[in-house]
Amino acid sequence: MTEQELIVQADNYPKYADLSRRFINVLPQIRELAVTVARGSMQEFEYEPSRLEADLKAYLFDFLEAIPSYETGGDLRYREPTNLVSILNVAWFIAVFQLESLKIRVDDGPLKRGQLLVRLDHLVLKAIELSEIRREWMGRS
16 A cells, blocks of 8 residues: 555544554554665664674773764774764763763762763764764865
8 A cells, every 4th residue: 555545545534543553553564664675775774782882892981081082993094984873872872871970070069960961962073073074084085
């Protein structure tokens, strides 16, 4: 059934509860199809737990020391700008689990967590900026 057919059917259907039930019943098949399409055409974009583990190993310490990462490790000749997804996922990990470990001075008190989150945001923006500068520079060399 096409999207247009579904819209027409929904417009003409007097019992929305029944239509909703039918939709809910096919959701597992929709999900299965979406996952198959995504894995077939965008597999390189899948962010697996092993990648988070590698990103944390590569970037967590620097982030906690307030040093924005912008390149992957390894041989200097083959370094790549840090992927945006890696930067954001390490930042989320810090925000959720290790915010108090962030080595940035803020005032103590009830607003301390908020201050740390704002400073973490600035650190993440700097990491993204450095990564994009490196990406631009690599494109011109």
